[in-house]
Amino acid sequence: MEEVTVTLPTKTYQIKIANGLLNTIGTEVAALWQPRKIAVISDRQVAPLCADQVLTSLKAAGFEPHLYLVEAGEASKSLGVASSLYDELVGDGFTRTDGVIALGGGVVGDLAGFVASTYMRGLAFIQIPTSLLAQVDSSVGGKTAVDLPSGKNLVGTFYQPDLVAVDPTTLKTLSQRYLVEGYAEILKMAAIDKPEFWQIIEKIDQPAAIMTYASELIKASVTFKAKVVIADEQEGGLRQILNFGHTMGHAIELLAAGALAHGEAISIGMVQLTKLFEAYQLSPVGLTQQLTTALQKVGLPTESDLIGSQAFYENMRHDKKNRHGKLNLVYLKAIGEPVIYPVQLNELETFFSGQAIITK
Ligand SMILES: NC(=O)c1ccc[n+]([C@@H]2O[C@H](COP(=O)([O-])OP(=O)(O)OC[C@H]3O[C@@H](n4cnc5c(N)ncnc54)[C@H](O)[C@@H]3O)[C@@H](O)[C@H]2O)c1
Ligand SMILES: O=C(O)C(=O)C[C@@H](O)[C@H](O)[C@H](O)COP(=O)(O)O
Ligand SMILES: [Zn+2]
Numbered sequence: 001m002e003e004v005t006v007t008l009p010t011k012t013y014q015i016k017i018a019n020g021l022l023n024t025i026g027t028e029v030a031a032l033w034q035p036r037k038i039a040v041i042s043d044r045q046v047a048p049l050c051a052d053q054v055l056t057s058l059k060a061a062g063f064e065p066h067l068y069l070v071e072a073g074e075a076s077k078s079l080g081v082a083s084s085l086y087d088e089l090v091g092d093g094f095t096r097t098d099g100v101i102a103l104g105g106g107v108v109g110d111l112a113g114f115v116a117s118t119y120m121r122g123l124a125f126i127q128i129p130t131s132l133l134a135q136v137d138s139s140v141g142g143k144t145a146v147d148l149p150s151g152k153n154l155v156g157t158f159y160q161p162d163l164v165a166v167d168p169t170t171l172k173t174l175s176q177r178y179l180v181e182g183y184a185e186i187l188k189m190a191a192i193d194k195p196e197f198w199q200i201i202e203k204i205d206q207p208a209a210i211m212t213y214a215s216e217l218i219k220a221s222v223t224f225k226a227k228v229v230i231a232d233e234q235e236g237g238l239r240q241i242l243n244f245g246h247t248m249g250h251a252i253e254l255l256a257a258g259a260l261a262h263g264e265a266i267s268i269g270m271v272q273l274t275k276l277f278e279a280y281q282l283s284p285v286g287l288t289q290q291l292t293t294a295l296q297k298v299g300l301p302t303e304s305d306l307i308g309s310q311a312f313y314e315n316m317r318h319d320k321k322n323r324h325g326k327l328n329l330v331y332l333k334a335i336g337e338p339v340i341y342p343v344q345l346n347e348l349e350t351f352f353s354g355q356a357i358i359t360k
Pocket of ligand 3: 185246262266
């Protein structure tokens with residue numbers, strides 16, 4: 001078993017990574033929680049694959065698990081779905097001494113974490129991520145959210161789990177599209193972490209290689225993400241680097257209305273933003289091509305015709321790195337050297353059209 005510890009001012013928790021961990025999840029949970037009711041929140045695609053394993057193990061450890069299912073996909077990250085879950089928890093008599101477990105990808109993790117953090121002002125919460133994206137990124141760090149029609153993750157909380165239990169064997173049933181999509185967030189972390197991480201990326205020459213290096217990639221990603229979160233839990237400054245590619249990416253994802261998965265949109269966002277900063281001579285010549293090549297090797301998109309419309313700029317203005325009239329963008333001075341670069345909101349169009357005057 002690999003373990004990474006997340007030590008924060010208010011709590012410390014473990015990210016545990018082991019093949020077959022779902023079979024013994026009850027024992028892991030019993031080491032943290034007294035017997036209680038547990039809301040296991042999952043989606044209709046994931047639950048038939050592994051919910052039985054989790055429920056059986058929880059029951060054997062003395063818990064009373066209740067399974068709640070949402071539709072698979074981003075549309076479930078809504079206030080409406082959260083509200084239905086609150087009603088079900090009330091109906092089943094959940095109280096503040098009970099718990100919530102997210103069993104699924106990033107959608108289920110963000111939604112269940114949001115419900116756990118708000119229902120009766122907060123129930124204990126555990127993440128069991130089953131997609132690659134969730135295992136490397138979304139289950140760690142405590143960002144929970146639902147979307148609004150006007151933007152991604154616009155309502156949410158910082159709410160840390162008591163445990164993140166990663167069982168990489170769950171990835172065997174994940175489609176190639178979502179394996180590759182999760183890889184986009186791995187590549188993001190490799191691009192902003194020390195160059196040793198990028199060296200693992202250099203070895204990934206086709207989608208199948210992602211599975212070959214999965215354990216190494218998961219460990220490197222959560223170790224890096226944990227380090228950033230420990231340094232800046234609530235994104236006062238440094239944590240914004242984890243948003244590399246997300247300002248454009250989230251705007252594109254919203255405009256694509258379900259046609260692009262999160263990681264696909266972030267892939268486009270990383271490349272197009274780097275292209276802009278390369279043109280402004282703030283990123284080195286050739287960096288856009290380096291990122292493009294690494295992303296295209298696994299089939300990720302790097303371009304979109306959704307960029308540049310009025311709605312695109314409007315979406316970017318809702319970015320949570322928008323502070324005091326400036327939008328903090330994250331660009332790369334080099335691989336492993338992310339820089340936070342504030343742009344005046346009233347100059348956003350000029351900046352993104354490549355016509356701004358840059359003083360270095
Ligand atoms: N909180 C954070 O820090 C954070 C970080 C990154 C992304 N996110 C959010 O995560 C979401 C994207 O997560 P995602 O890519 O996991 O999407 P997802 O949860 O929609 O999962 C992708 C698809 O894979 C299926 N799936 C999941 N695990 C599976 C398995 N083991 N076998 C077969 N199918 C499986 C799901 O049912 C879904 O259809 C976005 O909403 C994004 O905003 C949050
Ligand atoms: O954990 C973080 O911090 C991140 O930014 C990770 C991102 O990959 C993730 O998509 C996150 O949900 C984006 O957060 P947001 O604050 O831009 O909504
Ligand atoms: Zn992301």
